[in-house]
Amino acid sequence: MDVREYMNEHRERMLEELLELLRIPSVSADAAFSDDTFRCAEVVADHLRKAGADNVEVVATKGYPVVFGEKQVDPSKPTVLVYGHYDVQPADPIELWDSPAFEPVIKSTELHPEGAIFARGACDDKGQMFMHVKAFEAMVATGQVPCNIKFMIEGEEEVGSVHLEDFLRAHKDRLAADVVLVSDTGIIANDVPSITTGLRGLSYVEVEVTGPNRDLHSGLYGGAAPNPINILCEMIASLKDEHQQIVVEGFYDDVEELSETERAAMAEAPFSEEAYKKSIDISAVEGERGYSAPERMSIRPTLDVNGIWGGYQGEGAKTVIASKAYAKISMRLVPHQDPDDITAKFEAHFNRIAPESVSLKVTAMHGGQPAVTPTDSPAYQAASAAMALTYGKVPVPVRSGGSIPIVASFEQILGLKTVLMGFGLDSDAIHSPNEHYGLFNYFKGIETIPHFHAEFAQRHG
Ligand code: BES
Ligand code: MN
Ligand code: MN
Numbered sequence: 018m019d020v021r022e023y024m025n026e027h028r029e030r031m032l033e034e035l036l037e038l039l040r041i042p043s044v045s046a047d048a049a050f051s052d053d054t055f056r057c058a059e060v061v062a063d064h065l066r067k068a069g070a071d072n073v074e075v076v077a078t079k080g081y082p083v084v085f086g087e088k089q090v091d092p093s094k095p096t097v098l099v100y101g102h103y104d105v106q107p108a109d110p111i112e113l114w115d116s117p118a119f120e121p122v123i124k125s126t127e128l129h130p131e132g133a134i135f136a137r138g139a140c141d142d143k144g145q146m147f148m149h150v151k152a153f154e155a156m157v158a159t160g161q162v163p164c165n166i167k168f169m170i171e172g173e174e175e176v177g178s179v180h181l182e183d184f185l186r187a188h189k190d191r192l193a194a195d196v197v198l199v200s201d202t203g204i205i206a207n208d209v210p211s212i213t214t215g216l217r218g219l220s221y222v223e224v225e226v227t228g229p230n231r232d233l234h235s236g237l238y239g240g241a242a243p244n245p246i247n248i249l250c251e252m253i254a255s256l257k258d259e260h261q262q263i264v265v266e267g268f269y270d271d272v273e274e275l276s277e278t279e280r281a282a283m284a285e286a287p288f289s290e291e292a293y294k295k296s297i298d299i300s301a302v303e304g305e306r307g308y309s310a311p312e313r314m315s316i317r318p319t320l321d322v323n324g325i326w327g328g329y330q331g332e333g334a335k336t337v338i339a340s341k342a343y344a345k346i347s348m349r350l351v352p353h354q355d356p357d358d359i360t361a362k363f364e365a366h367f368n369r370i371a372p373e374s375v376s377l378k379v380t381a382m383h384g385g386q387p388a389v390t391p392t393d394s395p396a397y398q399a400a401s402a403a404m405a406l407t408y409g410k411v412p413v414p415v416r417s418g419g420s421i422p423i424v425a426s427f428e429q430i431l432g433l434k435t436v437l438m439g440f441g442l443d444s445d446a447i448h449s450p451n452e453h454y455g456l457f458n459y460f461k462g463i464e465t466i467p468h469f470h471a472e473f474a475q476r477h478g
Contacts, residue, residue, distance in 0.1 A: 020152070020155045020159055021464055023155040024151075031151045032134075032459070034064065034147070035143065035459065038103075038143050039139060039144075040121065041053050041060060042105075042108075042118075044104070044106070044175075045080075045173050045174075046106070054103075055082070057103050058081065058083075058084050058103060062084045062086070064147075065086035065150060065168055066086070068151075068153050068157060069154065070086030074086070076184070076188070078181075078184055080173050080179060081172030081173050083169055083172070085188075087165070087166065087168065088165065091164075094163070094165055095195040095196075095474060096164065096193065097194060097197075098433065100169050100171070101149060101171075101199065102174035102201065103171070103172050104172040104174055105137045106138075106141070106175050106447075108137045114450045115450075115451055118136060118452075119136060121135060121136035122134075124453075128444055128455070129456070131455070131457050133455045136452065136453075139452055140447050141445075142200075145201055145441060146201070148463045149200065150168075152463045155463065156470065163467075163471040163475075164473060164477075167192065171423075178385075178426075181423050185423075185426055195396075195433075195473075196434055197427045197436070198400075199436070199437050199438070199439070200439050200440060202419065202421075202438075202439030202441070203442055203443055203445070204412070204458075205413065209287055211413040212400055212404065212415070212438055213417045214397075214416055215315065215352070215416035216417055216419060216420055216421050216437070217419065217420050218350035218420060218422070219349060219350060220357075221348070222345070222381055222382060223344070223379075224344050224346065224367060224378070226248055226252075227245060227377075228338070228340060228341070232338065234337070242338055243375050244338050245327065245342040245375055246327045248372060249325070253322060253346075260307075261305045266369075269318070271353040271358075272317075272353065273316075273353045275316055283311065283315075286413045286415050288310065293310060315417060317351065318349055318351050318354060319348065319349040321346065322346055325345075327341055327342035328342070346363075348363065351387055352389055354387065355386070357384065360381045363379070364379040383422070385421075386422060387420075387425065390435055395476035395477050396434060396473055399473035399475075400412070400436045402468070406468050407468060408461070408465075436469075438465070438469060442455070
């Protein structure tokens with residue numbers, strides 16, 4: 018029996034098991050879900066064991082554990098380390114979901130006429146991670162494991178993988194491999210396969226502006242007392258110039274400029290600005306002068322306010338000058354920019370522009386290095402060949418705007434390159450209400466992954 022026949026025979030169960038996994042609210046950001054998150058690791062470990070992995074272990078860290086498992090078939094064959102995450106983003110705002118986030122349902126959509134699974138984590142990353150477990154099960158069951166395979170499934174990706182570098186350092190030998198394979202990114206469309214060749218880095222800060230020592234009557238004090246909310250808004254507005262370039266001093270110093278040839282190659286990837294605008298209901302795109310929308314979303318750094326609050330937000334009007342104002346700001350980084358350096362530059366700049374009337378606190382939240390992956394490697398070629406086999410089209414290389422901070426650490430700590438062979442769509446609403454993952458995508462992934470292993474085993478010198 019081949020892997021595809023096995024998959025067709027076990028299709029219903031492979032779906033049911035994913036739905037069961039999606040019922041576990043493994044929200045790493047919220048301590049209220051701590052028991053569920055630990056339980057989720059055990060469930061993933063059980064699946065790996067049942068699928069035929071050896072030495073399966075739920076390895077404790079200072080945070081949520083990492084699930085490890087492996088299958089050694091032949092020491093002369095190469096080893097693929099599969100990485101994924103079992104933690105998910107919070108479901109908030111829950112009132113915007115059409116069905117409960119942790120009660121998966123299948124519905125068809127315009128882009129998923131054959132049905133999509135609606136649940137938090139359906140695409141990011143339980144659905145995609147679980148494709149690897151099911152593909153592995155099929156390979157073991159049909160006696161077709163073409164190389165050595167290791168699994169490393171973590172539970173803190175959505176909170177910045179803070180303990181994972183320690184894990185890599187502590188388990189270097191156990192994790193020894195030839196390449197890392199990750200499905201935690203997307204493709205352009207179900208009929209336009211693509212492989213992600215780059216991820217942006219991240220510097221994420223929270224700022225707190227303090228004016229008067231208490232909330233004040235806005236009539237009695239307004240006009241002379243500094244208003245931290247007004248001031249924070251002015252400070253934030255001043256961070257970009259009229260061409261939407263970020264003015265934080267030194268921000269672009271290390272930015273890698275792409276050659277015209279590279280930019281021309283990027284422009285080959287299909288992108289419709291009209292469809293993009295329509296998909297998120299906007300009438301115009303925004304962004305840095307001189308760059309196309311796909312470039313602004315991948316090879317250029319950004320600065321975005323992710324949240325801003327302070328003062329009175331209840332019903333009706335309350336006349337008040339708040340004592341404090343806050344914002345959370347993310348900066349997506351491109352190759353050669355360093356998150357710590359950018360955070361320091363942001364803090365220095367923000368302090369410089371703060372008026373004397375307020376005091377300022379800048380707190381660094383999580384960060385991550387950008388990463389680019391080669392396209393001339395046997396591993397990339399294996400992924401390309403695998404997708405070409407199952408999609409009938411050679412996948413297009415694309416740089417993504419998202420971040421998976423551990424990818425840079427795989428290279429720095431383990432000396433391993435990563436292949437980002439993801440299967441989600443941008444419209445799958447990851448991190449948003451009504452996240453979903455196409456049944457087509459789930460099963461296409463399960464079908465493609467064994468081809469990757471076979472192609473890699475064949476190519477690896
Ligand atoms: N899987 C995503 C990243 C992603 C999605 C990359 C689609 C490319 C295409 C990942 O789980 C994620 O959400 N990462 C965070 C980073 C983080 C430090 C919380 C992000 O990009 O915001
Ligand atoms: Mn993810
Ligand atoms: Mn995510």
